[in-house]
Amino acid sequence: MTTQNIPMPGSMDPMEQDFRPTPVPGDLTPYLIDTHIWTDEMLHQAGIPIYDTPFVTVGGGIGSFVTVDYLRICGVPASSLTVLTNLDVPWSSYEYLTRVSQIPRRERLRSDSASTPDNIWGFPSYAVREAFSAKSVKDFFSPLWNVLTEPILADYYTPKAGHAFESMEREYHRIGYAQCVRKGQVRMVRRRYGGGYFTILTPPAGAAPTRRIAYRSQFVHVAVGYPGLKLLPDLQRYRETHRDPSKVVNAYEPHEHVYEQLSRRPGTVMIRGGGIVASRVLQRLIDDRDRLGLQTRVLHVFRTYVTGSHGPSIFMRRKGGDGWAYQGFNYPKSVWGGQLKAKVRKLEGAERAEEYKLMGGTNTPVRKSWQEQLKRGRAQGWYQTLIGEIAELVPGPAQTVVAHVKAAQGYIQAQADFVIDCTGLEADIREHRLLADLLDHSGAGRNPSGRLDVERTFELRGTRSEPGRLYASGSATLGGYFPGVDTFLGLQIAAQEIADDLAALGFCARLGVGRSTKQWWLWARHRPI
Amino acid sequence: MVPTLNGRIQTRIALLAVVGGLWTLLITPLLPDGAPLSASYRATFLVLLLVIVLGVLWELLYHFLQQFRWEKDWPTFFGLLTAINEGLLIWILIAVGVGPDVPGGSFLLHFISVWILTWLVANGPMRVPFIHWRFQGGRLI
Structure with missing residues (x-):
């Protein structure tokens, strides 16, 4: 049995054949597939048309978007940048994942106020912008007070998902992003x-006379997002054996039917995982419970139950309690520019992998509203926790699911109407066809964490083709010299490193004090560039 | 900006010298100290110099305290609160005659306005001209 990936917008069809049984014009040939370095002549012989462009970015998600934004601001014309993507807009995939995991546009992300993918300066931050678009005095002061006193007197300020998407859309139009996009896989x-x-x-299909098109460029940037999100083996076994995809779901799959059924008749939901997704799903269940007067019961299975502050020393202690490890964002804040960023930048090999392990582990932010909901649930008995690992899921009586949980005291059976798996199991980079091809044919290698090995400049190590450069950023490069790569701000930091490298090569202008200030002024007045 | 030790010190010196210096030039004539302008300028710039020099020492302490934070960050709010300890120390120095001779009202007006202005610049506008600054822990060079 092979584990399945959870479908996402723009994800690659793993079954797509390299060659059609009946040859079609301009397709790959076995000779091309097997040859590491291609000549122009090889493509001519295969009948694949070649288009010239100075810079290609592959993926077309937020990673491509912030890189194109940076380069446009550094003076590269839109006509010199080509985005190759299956996505309709850069935030399609991200918005899909946040929406199904219970962060619709009106809810808040887990992201810092100054992590603004529409604005490379992070100024004005989301909190300031939210204040200045407020319609009441309270709504004006509330985000400002929040961002001023975080995380001491208030929880961290985080922007609404809709605010992030709408502001990205504004920047998308300002920089003429659509002109750069070519659709396809x-x-x-x-x-x-x-x-x-x-x-x-x-x-x-049908969009071009040939099956394939080649883009010849000096520079390539690869930002394809998650290599894939996988179903845990026991979930998949349950689904395949019992032909029941509805009662056992992953939170990154559409699962609105769970909430709908619970609104019609009372039920128990088993939650698995201790991260932000579990927090959000719990909030949805409890919000519905409160709003609609439901009798939903929650059984929360923690594999690792955190009872309090934890860490190897007094200088490395993360807060925790009631099962959860608490942290404002998905990394300690200083990875985006402080001590941890400076430290990891100098680490190699096993030392770097160890540092990632120290700051890693599943965690979720402390939010007062979540604390209140779970406290109430514990007091009233409808929220219970169980420590252990789900070993097997089997059908139970009356359309329920029974989980065999391997706990410290032996096996425990727990019954629920639904199981929502909130753990994120990321696929190996090799499962992404493009990344596998880079490993097999283009000289790319793996870093100590097993992902793509990039330099401090985000150049993909081993792939240089002078005078060209191949860069990669985002989730596929996790484990490198900069830890927060799979975040809004991390993608912008990567874009800055790439733009600096390209400026040194003469491809774009360096963003010094004068250009930066001038470009910000254009941004502030929403002037197209 | 989440600071490193080097970044803290560089940002402290640069912001107080440039933003604090310009502001001190503007505000000194308006201070109610009743002294001749040259004496007022001498006093306010001495206060500014003290904030910079003692501040570098304070930054060492802040950096040490930061080590107890899991995030290794320095919340925005701390940037305001630290005006209290730093201001008090300078006031004590003035009171014991080590610092310049400034009346309390003028000192407060000058010190607090410089502090708030530099704090505001550090928490936003600074990122506009210096786009690398926030990603390198507040280092400028």
Whole structure:
């Protein structure tokens, strides 16, 4: 049995054939597939048309967006940048994942006020913008007070998802992003004999006379997001054996039917996981319980139950309690520019992997409203926790699911109407076809955490094709010299490193005091560039 | 900006010298100290110099305290609260005659306005001209 990936917008079809049984014009050939470095002539022979562009970014999500934004601000014209993507807009995939995991546009993300993918300066921050668009005095002062006193007197300020998407949309139009986009699925990036790279795009059926198109560029940037999100083996076993996809779900799958059924008749939900997604799903269940007067019961299974502050020394102690490890954002805040960023930048190999382990582990933010809800649930008995690991899921009586939980005291059976798995199991990078191809043919390697090995400049180590450069950022590069790569601000930090490297190579202007200030002024007045 | 020790010190010196210096130039003539302008300027710039020099020492303490925080961050609010201890120390120095001779009202007006202004600049506008600054722990060079 192979584990399944959870479908996401723009994700690659793993079953797509490299060659059609009946040859079609301009397709890959076995010779091309097997050859690491391609010549222009090889593509001519295969009938694949070649388009020239200085810079290609593959993925088209928020990673591509902030990189294009940075380069546009550094003076690169839109006509010199090509975004190859399956996504309709850069935030499609992110918005899909946040929405199904219970962060619709009106709810707040887990992101810092100054992590603004629409604004490379982070000024004005989301909190300030929210204040200045307020319609009442209270709504004006509330975000400002929040951001002023966080995290001492108030929880961390976090922006509404809708605020992030709407502001990205404004910037999308300002920089002429749509002009750069070419739709399709990228199959591979290969080095070119004579320098630079070829990026092979499979356009949507019928959109081009050939099956493949090649983009010849000096620079390539790969930001394809998660290699894939996987179902845990026991979940998949349950679904396949019992042909029941509805009672056992992953939180990153659409699962509105769970909440709908609970609103019609009382039930028990088993939650698995101790991260932000579990927190959000719990909030939805309890909000519905309060709003609709439901009798929903929650059984929360923790594999690791955190009872209090934890860590190896007094200088490395993270708060925790009631099962959860608490942390404002998905990394300690100083990875985005403080001590931890400076420290990890200098670490290599096992030392770096160890540092990642120390700051890692599943965690969730402390939010007063969540604390209140769970406290009430514990007091009234409808929220209970169980410590252990779910070993097997089997159908129970009256359309329920029974979990065999391996606990410290032996096996325990627990029954629920639904199981919502809130753990995120990320696929290996090799399961993404484009990334596997980079490993097999383009010289890319793995870092100590097993993801793509990038330099401090985010150049993909081992893939250089002078005078070209191949960069990668985002989740696929986790484990590198900069830890927060899979976050809004992390993507911008990567974009800054890439832009600095490209400026040193003469591809764009360096963002010094004058240009930065001038460009910010253009941004502030929403002037197109 | 989440500071490193080096970044703290650089930001402290640069912001107080430039933003604090310009502000001191503007505000000194308006202070109710009743002294000749040259004496007022000498006093206010001496206070500013004290905030910078003693501040570098304070930053060492703040950096040490930061080590007890899991996030290794320095909340925005702390940036305001530390005006109290730093202001008190300078006032004590003035009171014992080590610092410049400034009346209490003028000192408060000058010190608090410099503090708030530099704090505001550090928490936003600074990122506009210095786009690398926040990602390198507050280092400028």
